[in-house]
Every structure is written in structure tokens, then in C-alpha cells.
Amino acid sequence: MTFLGYQSEEWLDIGFSLLIVLGVVAVGRWLINLIFNRLLKREVDSRDLTLRSVLLDGLHISVYLLVVVVALDAAIRRLDFISQVWGDTLDDLFFVLYLCVGFTALWRLTTRLSDWYANVVAPRTEIVLDEQLMPFIRRVAMIILVLIGLIILLGHFDVDVSALITTLGVGSLAIALAAQAALADTISGFIIMIDRPFRIGDRIEIQDLGTWGDVVDIGLRSSRIRTRDNRMVIVPNSVISKSLIVNYTYPTTQYRIEVHIGVDYGSDIELVRKTMIHAVKGVEGVLPDRKVEALFLEFGESALIFRLRWWIESYIDTRRMFDRVNTAVYLALKEAGIEIPNRQVDVHHKIDAERTAQLLREVRTAS
Numbered sequence: 001m002t003f004l005g006y007q008s009e010e011w012l013d014i015g016f017s018l019l020i021v022l023g024v025v026a027v028g029r030w031l032i033n034l035i036f037n038r039l040l041k042r043e044v045d046s047r048d049l050t051l052r053s054v055l056l057d058g059l060h061i062s063v064y065l066l067v068v069v070v071a072l073d074a075a076i077r078r079l080d081f082i083s084q085v086w087g088d089t090l091d092d093l094f095f096v097l098y099l100c101v102g103f104t105a106l107w108r109l110t111t112r113l114s115d116w117y118a119n120v121v122a123p124r125t126e127i128v129l130d131e132q133l134m135p136f137i138r139r140v141a142m143i144i145l146v147l148i149g150l151i152i153l154l155g156h157f158d159v160d161v162s163a164l165i166t167t168l169g170v171g172s173l174a175i176a177l178a179a180q181a182a183l184a185d186t187i188s189g190f191i192i193m194i195d196r197p198f199r200i201g202d203r204i205e206i207q208d209l210g211t212w213g214d215v216v217d218i219g220l221r222s223s224r225i226r227t228r229d230n231r232m233v234i235v236p237n238s239v240i241s242k243s244l245i246v247n248y249t250y251p252t253t254q255y256r257i258e259v260h261i262g263v264d265y266g267s268d269i270e271l272v273r274k275t276m277i278h279a280v281k282g283v284e285g286v287l288p289d290r291k292v293e294a295l296f297l298e299f300g301e302s303a304l305i306f307r308l309r310w311w312i313e314s315y316i317d318t319r320r321m322f323d324r325v326n327t328a329v330y331l332a333l334k335e336a337g338i339e340i341p342n343r344q345v346d347v348h349h350k351i352d353a354e355r356t357a358q359l360l361r362e363v364r365t366a367s
Contacts, residue, residue, distance in 0.1 A: 004344040017075035024071035032064045051116070058112040061104035069097045095156055103149045110145065114138040165204050182221060188237035197245050206235065208243040248315040254287065255315045259322065261329065262303025264339040269296055272306065272338055279332035280310050283324045287311040303341050 073094050114137070142279055198204045198215055204225070205212035213227035223240060225233045248255060263272050276294040290311035298305045308329065312321050333340060 003128060004367050017079060020075045025068055028067045028071070029064055032060070033282055034065065054112050054116045055109065056110040059105060062101055062108060065101045065104065066098075069094070069101055072097075075085065080250055084352060092157070096153070099149065099153060099156075103145070106145055107142070110138065114141075141328075154259050183235045184238040185221040188241040189218070191241055192223070192237055198247050198250065199314065202247055202249040204248065205246040206240060206243045209235065209239070211235065212246075253314045254290070254311055255313075255318065256290075256311045257318055257321060258307055258309040259326065260297070260310055261306050261333075262300050262340060263333070264341050265302075265304060267304060267338050269304070271336065272304075272333070275332050275336045275338065276306065276308050276329055279328040283321070283328050285312055285321055285324065287313060287316055302343050 045103065076090060192198075198218075200215050200218060202215050203213065204215060206225075211225060211227070211233050213225045213233065215223065216226050216232070218226040220237075222234050222236050225235060227233060261276070273294040273296070277292050280292045281288070286292065287310075292311075293307075293309045295307045295309070297307050308325070310321075310325065312318070330340070
């Protein structure tokens with residue numbers, strides 16, 4: 001007895017193969033869920049997820065799909081009367097199915113790992129660009145994954161992918177040339193993230209630009225700095241990477257400042273030194289556990305030049321501390337009778353009497 005060109009025995013084989021597939025679909029899902037749930041040991045709080053649990057969760061669905069495809073492949077291959085007719089077509093079909101399973105596994109792993117890093121790892125690190133960097137890396141990984149899958153698929157069907165690769169290369173070069181400045185800023189953003197010359201909240205000075213202030217944001221293309229007069233300066237990262245950066249916050253917020261003071265020639269040097277140091281130590285905000293120094297540096301044109309140095313807790317109080325220390329030192333020197341001289345310039349003018357008389361005669365003759 002035949003039906004649709006197949007004998008009854010062949011229909012029995014088809015039915016048995018179908019039962020195999022349905023059994024794997026039903027039982028396989030339950031069995032795989034059981035195995036993975038025991039291996040996974042899901043955490044109650046998603047922020048406590050480990051790398052092992054993330055990898056298992058990403059592979060869970062893909063393993064089930066792989067088991068179903070393998071079962072389907074085995075069920076059809078055992079039907080010799082079908083495999084002989086559809087041999088090449090089945091090979092291509094199952095190649096596509098296996099490729100889809102592998103692509104799904106990699107896609108899920110990429111998304112799960114990026115989400116895990118952004119939600120669990122990034123909050124525990126000091127890298128402030130994680131939230132901006134991870135979505136960018138994720139998109140790049142997805143694009144690369146799609147391109148690789150497409151190239152493998154086309155290569156299996158004997159499609160010449162060299163032209164596609166060449167086109168992609170030329171297109172990438174054209175985009176790179178057109179967006180050269182933006183790419184330079186983005187690459188510099190990566191370098192800033194890795195090298196970490198400053199962080200959000202640090203007070204920095206970009207010496208080549210004469211700009212200084214507090215870092216508000218560090219982006220992939222530019223960084224934002226708020227100056228002391230509450231102005232926002234947006235600086236491209238490529239400019240920052242080429243400039244000399246002074247970080248007033250790192251490694252600590254403690255900061256040493258200095259001022260140069262001149263006193264009269266003939267002053268008692270040790271008295272001047274002790275007077276200055278004692279005055280500075282009495283100023284509120286000067287760190288008492290750090291050394292205060294008054295160094296006699298040089299003989300100036302009209303004064304003995306001292307460099308006065310002291311430490312403060314934070315760079316934020318720099319200008320106020322200059323005011324307090326200058327006031328205290330000035331009053332202390334004045335009380336000790338130590339003069340702070342004004343700059344004096346003596347001008348000597350020589351007159352040639354004979355030449356002067358000649359000029360006067362010429363003036364009288366002309367008049």
C-alpha cells in the first residue's frame with residue numbers, strides 16, 4: 001500500500017522519526033531546564049550574579065535549540081529514502097540551522113555579558129566611562145558578529161565574498177577619512193579612559209589652552225570642564241590628549257601653595273624666617289601636620305626674596321588662603337618692624353653744557 005509515493009513501512013519510519021523529534025522537544029526542554037537550574041543556582045538579587053551564572057544563562061536557550069536541531073537531523077538522516085533525494089538540500093538546510101544556533105548563542109552571550117558588566121561590575125570599579133563605553137562596545141561586537149555570520153553563510157553557498165570584503169574596506173576607509181576628527185576624538189576618549197589622567201570631579205588645568213576648572217563629564221568625543229566663574233568649557237578629547245594636563249586633585253586633594261615676599265636689605269634673615277612661619281601656622285586652614293617653609297631664594301634688585309610655602313586641605317580654598325596668609329604675614333612683618341620695600345629706580349641724566357649752549361644759540365637765531 002502506498003500513499004503520496006511512500007510505502008506503509010516508510011510512513012511508519014516517518015512517524016517514528018516525528019515521535020523522536022516531538023519527544024526531544026518535550027522531554028529535552030524539561031531535562032535541560034532541570035540541569036541548568038541546578039548548575040545555575042539563580043541568585044535572588046540580579047546584582048549578585050556571577051560570571052558563571054551569566055554564561056550558563058546565555059547558553060541555556062542555545063543548548064536546547066542545538067539538541068532539537070541535532071534530533072531533527074538524526075531523525076531525517078535515518079530516513080534513507082528521503083536523504084537520498086534531498087541530500088544536498090538537507091546539508092544546506094542543516095548548515096543554516098547550525099549556524100543560526102551558533103549565532104544565537106554568541107548573540108545572547110554578548111548581550112548577557114555586556115548587561116552583567118554594566119549592572120554588576122561597573123558600579124564596583126573606579127572607571128567612570130563604563131556606562132558610556134559598554135553600549136558602544138556592544139554595538140561594535142554585534143556588527144562584527146553579523147558580518148562574520150554573513151560571510152560564513154555566503155562562503156558556504158560558494159558566493160564570492162572578496163568583493164563584499166573589499167567594498168566594506170573601501171567604505172570603512174571613506175567613512176574614516178570623512179569622520180577623521182570625530183574618530184580622533186573617540187580614540188582619544190578611549191586613551192583617556194585607559195590612562196585616566198583625570199576623573200569626574202577633579203580640578204584640572206589644560207595648560208596649552210589656559211583653561212582650568214572642575215571636570216563635569218568625560219564623553220567619548222569631548223569632555224566638559226566648569227570654570228570657577230561657572231562657565232562650561234567643552235574640549236575635544238583629541239585636544240586634551242595633545243595638551244599638558246595638571247591635575248590638582250590626584251593623588252590627593254591636599255595642595256601646597258607658595259608666595260614670594262621681599263624684605264629690606266639689612267633685615268635679620270632668621271627673624272624674617274621665624275616671623276613668616278609663625279604667622280602662616282596661625283592661619284586657619286593651613287595644615288598643622290605639614291611643614292611650613294620660608295626659603296631665602298635670591299638677592300633681588302631692591303629686596304631679599306623669600307619663598308613662603310604651606311599646605312592646605314583642598315585646592316578649592318587656594319585664593320582664600322592667599323588672602324588669609326598674605327594678610328597675616330604682612331601684619332606680622334609690620335609688627336616685627338621688618339620693612340617690605342617698594343621697588344625703586346634711580347634715573348641719572350647727564351647734560352653736556354657745551355652742546356646745550358649751542359642748541360640755545362640756534363634757537364635764538366631761528367626766532
